[in-house]
Amino acid sequence: MRLIRELTKKDIKNIKLVCFDCDGVTVPEGTYIRESQGELIVRTATLNDRIAEKLQRLKKHFFLVFSSGRSLLYVTRMYEKILWDNVALQAEIGLFTLYQGQVFQLGEFDSHFLEKSTRIKQAIRSLSQTNSNILGFEPKQFLVTVHCQEEDSAITDLVRKYDPEQEYYCLWSGEAYDIGPKVFNKGAGLKFLVNKMGLSMANVLAVGNDPNDREMVEGAGIGITTDPESVIKGADFVTEKKFEQGGEEVIDRLLEIIH
Ligand SMILES: [Mg+2]
Structure with missing residues (x-):
């Protein structure tokens, strides 16, 4: 470099x-x-x-x-x-x-991706009721962005659970996890x-x-x-x-x- x-x-x-x-x-x-x-x-x-x-x-x-x-x-x-x-x-x-x-x-964000993203988002939303590390979702059309105070393996575990095919990325940006299909980058x-x-x-x-x-x-x-x-x-x-x-x-x- x-x-x-x-x-x-x-x-x-x-x-x-x-x-x-x-x-x-x-x-x-x-x-x-x-x-x-x-x-x-x-x-x-x-x-x-x-x-x-x-x-x-x-x-x-x-x-x-x-x-x-x-x-x-x-x-x-x-x-x-x-x-x-x-x-x-x-x-x-x-x-x-x-x-x-x-x-x-x-x-196209087809029904498979729409449903998978919704399932992931709902799972994180219900986790947030007992996990104060989760601050909220940033408003986006398709990408799931969940802000947290710090990195949280509970989030990555949930994504892995709802995405066994490993089609999704789950990237920590320093303030949030961005979660979406790997084909769109x-x-x-x-x-x-x-x-x-x-x-x-x-x-x-x-x-x-x-x-x-x-x-x-x-x-x-x-x-x-x-x-x-x-x-x-x-x-x-x-x-x-x-x-x-x-x-x-x-x-x-x-x-x-x-x-
Ligand atoms: Mg940057």
């Missing part, structure tokens, strides 16, 4: 699209979720003005994609400052893409968009940090991780933690070398 400062103009000569993860990469990590008796409180960060201004400059040179585990409504709110030209948004770990005023879905979502645009993954530079970014970063022409300790072992470059959001370092380097 090379350091981001070693990225050259020659390395990016085929890059047309730059895809960023959201939490911890372009916006501060963390969603505050509390759910009780039919009431739901959600608080989340948005893009800061400094990064927004840099992204405005970057999108004059590259098409930009922001890929998140969040719901599409939330991702739209988070990136409001830099919409809409030359930008696409991806939500719920690659499942939904908002591109040129249309929402596309990566694949950020890498597959990005490939879907890239094909739609008439490009290939060789034209993509992707930046991530969490386990859910692995397919996206490893599948891109240039893959960058902002966390050297992360599970993304196949990344080509790593940032040096100059900023709280590692994505900003990538933006700075790209702006530096395109001029």
Whole structure:
């Protein structure tokens, strides 16, 4: 893995699209979720003005994609400052893409997946009545995201119980478990968009940090991780933690070398 400062103009000569993860990469990590008796409180960060201004400059040179585990409504709110030209948004770990005023879905969430996800969610909901570690579910269309104070093997055990075929991932993000079918991931979502645009993954530079970014970063022409300790072992470059959001370092380097 090379350091981001070693990225050259020659390395990016085929890059047309730059895809960023959201939490911890372009916006501060963390969603505050509390759910009780039919009431739901959600608080989340948005893009800061400094990064927004840099992204405005970057999108004059590259098409930009922001890929998140969040719901599409939330991702739209988070990136409001830099919409809409030359930008696409991806939500719920690659499942939904908002591109040129249309929402596309990566694949059918058929009755098998709908029923399995519902069974898992109901089991976690009934567990939450006796387990105070569970804080609540983040509102999403298909992805099951359950916020917890800390990692909890009771959740992973439940997913294993209701998914004996092991079709689902259950990824801990530091604040929540994301639970959904493995066939829908950020890498597959990005490939879907890239094909739609008439490009290939060789034209993509992707930046991530969490386990859910692995397919996206490893599948891109240039893959960058902002966390050297992360599970993304196949990344080509790593940032040096100059900023709280590692994505900003990538933006700075790209702006530096395109001029
Ligand atoms: Mg992240």
